[in-house]
Amino acid sequence: MTHYLDFEKPLAEIEGKAEELRAIARQSEEMDVEDEAKALDRKAETLLKDLYSSLTPWRKCQVARHPNRPHCQDYIDALFTEFTPLAGDRNFADDHAVMGGMARFNGIPVVVIGQEKGHDTKTRIERNFGMARPEGYRKAIRLMELAHKFNMPVVTLVDTPGAYPGKGAEERGQSEAIARSTEKCLQIGVPIVSVVIGEGGSGGAVAFATADRVAMLEHSVYSVISPEGCASILWKDAEKMREAAEALRLTAQDLYKLGICDRIITEPMGGAHRDRKHTIASVGRCIEQMLGDLKDLKSKDLVAKRRKKFLDMGSKGLAA
Amino acid sequence: MNWITNYVRPTINSFFSRRDTPENLWTKCESCGTMLFHRELKDNQNVCTNCGHHMAITPRERFAHLFDGGIFVEVDVPEPLADPLQFRDQKKYPDRMKAAQKKTGEKEAMLVAEGEIGRTPIVAAAQDFTFMGGSMGMYVGNAIIAGAERAVATGKPFVLFSAAGGARMQEGILSLMQMPRTTVAVQMLKEANLPYIVVLTHPTTGGVTASYAMLGDIQIAEPNALICFAGPRVIEQTIREKLPEGFQRAEYLLDHGMLDRVTPRTKLREELITIIRMLMGQPPAIVGDLPAPAAAPAEEAPAADSK
Ligand SMILES: [Zn+2]
Numbered sequence: 001m002t003h004y005l006d007f008e009k010p011l012a013e014i015e016g017k018a019e020e021l022r023a024i025a026r027q028s029e030e031m032d033v034e035d036e037a038k039a040l041d042r043k044a045e046t047l048l049k050d051l052y053s054s055l056t057p058w059r060k061c062q063v064a065r066h067p068n069r070p071h072c073q074d075y076i077d078a079l080f081t082e083f084t085p086l087a088g089d090r091n092f093a094d095d096h097a098v099m100g101g102m103a104r105f106n107g108i109p110v111v112v113i114g115q116e117k118g119h120d121t122k123t124r125i126e127r128n129f130g131m132a133r134p135e136g137y138r139k140a141i142r143l144m145e146l147a148h149k150f151n152m153p154v155v156t157l158v159d160t161p162g163a164y165p166g167k168g169a170e171e172r173g174q175s176e177a178i179a180r181s182t183e184k185c186l187q188i189g190v191p192i193v194s195v196v197i198g199e200g201g202s203g204g205a206v207a208f209a210t211a212d213r214v215a216m217l218e219h220s221v222y223s224v225i226s227p228e229g230c231a232s233i234l235w236k237d238a239e240k241m242r243e244a245a246e247a248l249r250l251t252a253q254d255l256y257k258l259g260i261c262d263r264i265i266t267e268p269m270g271g272a273h274r275d276r277k278h279t280i281a282s283v284g285r286c287i288e289q290m291l292g293d294l295k296d297l298k299s300k301d302l303v304a305k306r307r308k309k310f311l312d313m314g315s316k317g318l319a320a
Numbered sequence: 321m322n323w324i325t326n327y328v329r330p331t332i333n334s335f336f337s338r339r340d341t342p343e344n345l346w347t348k349c350e351s352c353g354t355m356l357f358h359r360e361l362k363d364n365q366n367v368c369t370n371c372g373h374h375m376a377i378t379p380r381e382r383f384a385h386l387f388d389g390g391i392f393v394e395v396d397v398p399e400p401l402a403d404p405l406q407f408r409d410q411k412k413y414p415d416r417m418k419a420a421q422k423k424t425g426e427k428e429a430m431l432v433a434e435g436e437i438g439r440t441p442i443v444a445a446a447q448d449f450t451f452m453g454g455s456m457g458m459y460v461g462n463a464i465i466a467g468a469e470r471a472v473a474t475g476k477p478f479v480l481f482s483a484a485g486g487a488r489m490q491e492g493i494l495s496l497m498q499m500p501r502t503t504v505a506v507q508m509l510k511e512a513n514l515p516y517i518v519v520l521t522h523p524t525t526g527g528v529t530a531s532y533a534m535l536g537d538i539q540i541a542e543p544n545a546l547i548c549f550a551g552p553r554v555i556e557q558t559i560r561e562k563l564p565e566g567f568q569r570a571e572y573l574l575d576h577g578m579l580d581r582v583t584p585r586t587k588l589r590e591e592l593i594t595i596i597r598m599l600m601g602q603p604p605a606i607v608g609d610l611p612a613p614a615a616a617p618a619e620e621a622p623a624a625d626s627k
Contacts, residue, residue, distance in 0.1 A: 171576050182503050184507070203499060206527075224489060257402075314400060318404065
């Protein structure tokens with residue numbers, strides 16, 4: 001079952017009709033509906049192209065949060081071999097919102113870390129919808145230290161609504177954990193590359209995405225606050241999320257102009273969820289290129305360039 | 321150069337012109353309701369003389385109490401792009417900025433200065449909650465970087481007073497990028513082996529807490545300051561339960577191991593002098609009245625660079 005977003009309603013109708021026709025045809029042999037169904041297919045394709053060639057920022061947020069979008073686990077399963085999950089922060093718990101471990105990427109040992117949102121009710125709850133607690137960031141810190149020590153590049157996959165706003169999370173130092181994770185990203189003497197595969201939610205994303213290279217999927221978003229949150233603060237009305245999404249400049253395209261993301265990875269027509277395999281392969285090629293760019297740099301230069309990159313950020317505004 | 325100076329008086333006046341203050345002479349403590357004479361309140365650094373409640377204090381007032389003889393020199397902060405995103409909510413960002421500048425008499429939400437405390441030279445930065453909630457945008461990031469660079473260049477400790485609702489939404493992703501940017505500033509200090517002391521004041525929340533405000537060598541908070549990543553309201557909405565008394569307040573964080581100390585504002589200066597002199601390997605401070613820093617510097621410390 002395809003999950004349709006609200007703005008995809010007309011598309012759902014056409015695709016539904018085509019499917020219906022074909023279902024009827026399967027039951028009675030005399031009926032030939034293929035021509036009609038194909039016409040509907042073409043209509044759907046045109047509409048899909050129309051919708052996706054001009055997604056508004058808010059619609060991009062919806063696509064970025066699409067439940068069928070490939071998630072961290074899907075990328076790890078497809079792009080890495082010998083994935084060996086490593087658990088725990090050695091202090092309090094293992095945070096299931098954060099996947100992390102060693103693996104091989106194109107045969108090379110790396111550390112891979114990312115937020116996993118889950119794909120059904122059970123796994124979503126298990127993964128806390130991709131919202132990490134301090135233990136998740138502290139696990140990431142530990143893994144980055146391991147990567148540094150054994151000279152393994154770090155790949156991070158960012159997909160989180162934000163850090164978890166919970167009582168325990170606060171008591172155990174959510175802010176300190178995020179701050180230290182960002183700090184660790186800036187310290188390690190190995191390449192660190194990051195891909196925003198869905199939602200880059202605020203500080204919870206920065207803690208992983210403070211990287212030498214940051215790529216974003218075409219319809220992913222990265223923002224200081226969710227459009228709903230921004231709308232409720234600045235517009236005093238959470239329903240103004242469309243306006244807020246517009247104002248925040250959270251799309252990959254705007255972030256590229258601002259120099260925040262280095263690459264945009266094209267998604268299949270209709271979004272990553274319409275061709276997961278193709279999306280994952282594109283992300284794989286991008287990671288390969290980003291790591292390739294960095295492989296000859298010495299530790300010292302890597303760290304120095306990374307710091308300079310962030311210090312220089314913001315010198316570029318959006319051209320009017 | 322310093323267009324701000326002319327505006328300092330109005331700032332202080334507007335602070336005391338709030339409700340229930342006839343002739344600007346009295347301020348009602350929002351905690352215990354006591355009417356406080358403004359001179360007395362000001363001398364006590366905006367701490368209620370009856371109940372010890374800590375009210376907001378502007379960076380300029382704070383520095384006047386902090387530095388020897390109230391003397392400090394501002395550190396220049398590189399000007400960022402104005403309104404980089406052309407942000408507009410119900411108001412335009414530049415209009416909000418103008419309103420905040422008019423209200424506070426300050427240019428932005430952070431003031432960086434150098435001077436001496438107990439004859440120990442330091443660089444200090446203070447965030448101004450009255451300026452758009454102290455929110456962290458490019459300017460605040462630049463201010464922290466400028467302060468850290470100045471501290472490293474002159475071999476001085478860096479003391480930072482935080483106060484912010486979080487990131488400056490009107491700068492979108494660029495405000496978020498101040499988390500890594502300010503973290504680089506903290507790393508500069510650490511690599512130079514210079515003390516970085518954070519004083520968290522009410523309130524310090526969001527991305528500010530999750531970056532430079534939590535990375536100090538020493539973490540001090542003012543009493544009852546709200547310090548958190550996610551605010552209490554957001555948490556209550558998420559977990560649908562009432563939060564315990566004092567949750568996310570300075571004393572609560574101290575109990576949960578997130579802070580070194582909770583120190584009243586009126587004792588801070590003394591405490592900072594003690595801590596900094598130990599960290600810098602200097603002899604104990606001389607107790608008693610000190611002359612204002614003059615041309616002749618104390619032997620163990622270089623004089624503040626006067627521009
Ligand atoms: Zn009082």
